[in-house]
Amino acid sequence: MLELAWLIPIFPLLAFALITLTPVRHNKAASGWLAIGLMTLATLLALGVAAEVAQGILVAENGSRTTRAALSSVPPEDVFSFPVPNIVRTLRWAPVGGMTMSGEQAPFTMGYLIDPMVAAMLVMVTITSTCIHMFSLGYMAHDERQARFFSFMSLFTAAMLTMVMASNLLLFFMAWEIMGLASYLLIGFWYDRNYPDLRQITPRQAAIKAFITTRIGDVLFMVGLAYLWTQAGSLDFGRAPGQIFELGLLQRLAATPTALGMSAATAIALLIFAGTIGKSAQFPLHVWLPDAMEGPTPVSALIHAATMVAAGVFLVARTYPIFEASGALPFVAFIGSLTALGAALIACAQFDIKRILAYSTISQLGFMVAALGIGGWIAALFHLLMHAFFKALLFLGAGSVIHGMEAAVGTDVTTSQDIRNMGDLRRFMPTTYWTYLVGALALAGIPPLAGFWSKDEILADALSNGHIIVWIVLSLASFLTAFYMTRQVRLVFFGQFRGDSPRRDTRPSEPKAVEHAYGTDSVAGAHEHGGHTPHESPWTMTVPLIILAIFAALAGFVNTPFAHGLSNFLEAEAGSFNIIAVLIATLVALAGVGAGWIMYRDSFVTAQDDDPLERLQPAMFGALNRRLGFDELYARTIGVATTVLSIAWTALDLWVIGRIVSGVGSVAAFLGRLNFIVDDTVFNDGADSLADGVEHGGDEVRRIETGRIQDYVGFAFGGVVVLGVVYLYIIQR
């Protein structure tokens, strides 16, 4: 199985190619099932690979197999190090002129590397991706461009799997960028959608915003890669000489000073971390993720909750030795904690069901980043995996809720996603309710669901490693997480159904003015939208919910403090069990749930009511509802600066460069005129007469071609005589 691991990303890539290039693209159902089928194959293969990794099988360069137990080398104790990879296969890709410090030629390589961390990620990505593909079949059933959707989803999955398996940072970065592209394409999937309220961001604007914002981080990341390459002469993962985790290299990097009093290792780590800030939506580049919710809900679940945004965390985990050698970890912890708390605060004051989840995702990513910053490598990865399952579940549940709500309030996005218009949906959508409840409790950190174990491990690491401030901030964020999830569940699934008289915040709401996912209603015909009661979703949507709910409920048991399954799997030292941390974390989560329940128990009899928090703290709630004004801040600073710069540039362009260009142009035109005259008189006529002469001469010469063979013999003999005379009397002389 390990030797076949390279096939895992090939399957979705094949689905992408087939759907894009063959007539399958004309068939909505066939494209969907093709993608699902190939994803299932990839999943089975990933499970097989993970099974062999769990047995500790190592495949050497020459194909011989040993087990990890037979390995005798003892890793250095004082430095962080990854376990020996189970299999590495690389090929020389591009020889480059540079030399390493040791004077060897250093070509770029391409290849894959499987170690326990990669295997865990592969399993997570393939399972969530398969579930979400299946969910999409129901959710996107009425969309005209379903084949396009599945093609992009497959491309994304292929890129994500490639990134996870990459054996070097270059391939990692390539796949990372393809994921960015797929994210852009899928956020803007409904690119023709417009809203009556011009201030509301449209999908295509959101796509551009996401792409540009993450680009800021990616450019810095690439600069970091270039810097690392100049120092290490290689981008390959590994501890061997000439690879980037070599101990001597890391020590040298840590000792090399650069600008601003940083060591080279710190500079590289910070530049790489910039990529994480962009991709994982950390402060201050978090603004793109909430707006990325303009994409279809399965996209939000797969890309903007479970996998791609976690890629930033994976990046830090993957390059962790560099971070450990550098002084960047406190900064990482700071950014993570700040993001975790800030996003959780904003999430409390949102009304859009998907935006609440988006801020929750940002907040949870902050948890992971903070965990990395305090050295909780296992905890971060554990939370990443668990979060992927329950957040994918929550997003798919939200998609199911929206799908059902559209029957009641119509297809206007703002109305159908507003939790104030929902209520009592557990009566109409029982499967969605139960699965959503599991996901929400897992996210809130209620034992014994998945989120409890992973979040608890982060908090326990913070407490036992002495990072008290991080621990307090994360506990606060954890409380808020429980609070806003309770608020959401309470408003969506309990109380009274308020969709009969919904609030429509986009004022001139023409029901048909909004182009929607399900095509125009008359075409779909399956169910008319608006004015009905909500209904449960079809089985293709509920089955993935149930599968993910099982994972969200039980997956946490792979790494409880009593049985370190994941830690052992990752060949890492397990965190110590801290009963105080567990108790406090549980109490905090329960307190959050309780506070949310009490505060929202009697609220929202009608959709027009005010939020209890708003009555309590109107100013603060308003600020949080407006997302603390980051969008406006960026619009006023960066946006205005860009506008001013562009106006200045326009003026410069018009008055200076324009003049120069037109001056150069007129000189060129004059020269051209001159050239034309010379050309016309000298060259054209000369060439014409040359051609005429050749033609005339040919006419003359063809007369000796009589066709009589004896004439030819005569000419030949005459020629010999002439040559002989020339030879004898001119050359010899």
Next chain:
Amino acid sequence: MPNIVEAVPLSWVLILAGGLFCIGLFGALSRRSTIAILLSIELMLNAVNINLIAFWRYLEPQLVAGQIFALFVIVVAAAEAAVGLAMIIAIYRTRQTIVADEVDTLRG
């Protein structure tokens, strides 16, 4: 019996060969019948053969190259005669003539 090399000087033999070549050339250029042209060409080739043999015999008798070359020329001449006669027959079948002047499709 006196040695032929002492009895006959080389120049005589070369004059004989040159004369033979000129007769052949004259025939090849002037005769109208294609078969006569072919015969004349054979004459020229044999003039060359005499030259080759003469130079070998008088100048380099210890080498065999002259004889070999003469043999080659004879073989080539035989092949050429076969091909030439076949062509003449083919031309006769299509044009009912073997007069060289009337076969002028090579004209440019």
